[in-house]
Amino acid sequence: MRSVSLAWAFFKVQAAHDLQYRANFVLQLINSAVALFTGLVAVSLVFQHTDTLAGWSRPELLIVMGTHIVLGGVIASLIEPNMRKLMEDVEQGDFDFVLVRPADPQLLVSIRNFRLWNLIDVVVGAVVVVSGFADLPVRGGAVRSVAFLAAAALGVVVMYCMWLILSTLTFRIVKGDEIIDLFQGVYQAGRWPVSIYPNWLRGSLTFVVPLAFAVTVPAETLSARIDPSFLVVGLGITAAVVAITRLIWRANLAKYSGASG
């Protein structure tokens, strides 16, 4: 309960901070529009030349793309700002100030920052998902919609774990900006169903950076390509990833030596 109230307090402060800079809303709107436009152009180009992409129809691909945008918005607003701050703090030695506070350091580094305007992508992505869903020839009922939301929520948790694991590498290699480049590059692969990729990349996107789990599985749940009961397996996978992340966090934290001056 204390964790939730702490997170809420940070959230309110950050939201109030972002509301001061309303021009950023317009900038984010332009960025989202550009990204959406190029994404839609890419899908449209593909379907000018073929009817299905490796067995995926146009509405199904729109659901994948929309899920990717929603998840990207959540990452950009809730996860990336915190991880970026963690990397900066380690590089500049300010992480010491986190460690001396009377709260769990993992919790603190995960809730300190929030970017309000990046939530625009969540709205944009949701619109794309709904439009793809509406175009499906056969639609599932409310169960599939709820299963999609649950699968997407599990995807967010797994992506948070991935980010935290990558960010804690800064305890060992110090320079962290490029870790963000790496993640952003890998994340782009989630815009398309993982089944189109060569085996080595498909394996990596399933087991190393589980974009297959975070993006393709929710989209498959909504477009009736997999059964909602898969969520039970998903829950087990997520619990395992959370536990492993906690272990990695502790192991890497033990390697941290203060660098503040």
Place this chain on the structure above:
Amino acid sequence: MIGRYYLAQARQGLLHDLQYRTAAAFSLFGFLLEPVIYLAVWRSVAIARGGAVAGYSLDQLTAYYVVWSLVRAMNLALTPYTWEWRIQSGRLNDLLSRPIHPFHHDFAFFAGQKIVWITLWLPFAVVLWFTFRPSIEVTPLRVGAFAVAIWLAFTIRHMFQFLEGAVNFWTTRTSALFQLMVGVELLLSGRLVPLALMPGWVERLAGWLHFKWTFQYPIEALIGKLDDGAILTGLATQLLWIGVFAVAIRLVWGRAIRRYTAVGG
């Protein structure tokens, strides 16, 4: 003096990336996944159409995106975000106090980094090559033209992004403009797909802009989609764009710098 400055600054860029080689490898790997994504998508389309799409055989598409990855590693240039940060933080003061144009400072630094980037690119290219096995028939002219064209492509891209960065002197925030330009570049350079896969009017429009000469032209020069005459005309066009941007930089920089008032530093 400028020659020695270039050598020293390129050495700085090289040593910087050698020092942070793991970080450079992470960064490069992130960038180089982009062509793998496009390649996977368009191979699936070509296979669905019986092995070719818009005049590109499966082999040519594969070769296109494998060479794309090298062109991408080569044409990475300083982004306008850095200019935004320099102006907002006052760090530009440091560059302005040097007896040399800031353009040369960044250009030489990035040129030096290319040595590390290309070295890191090689294992990635080997993986791509053995995964997709493209076939390229190369001639001495194609290889020679490609070697020149990728440096000219880097120069054009660096100059254009310098001009984008200079917009910060008027607005102090150019991230939206830069994102817009990235979107335009994706569509009009051959970065997302070879322009032959685009509608005809997009392909014609792209011919009048510089973007195509930083991505598609060097790639097509090497993979055999252009005849010898088109290769040489392409090199001349790249030089023409460099000339145009050199004049633009001269005009814009003089006006931009007069607007600058130092903030912090």
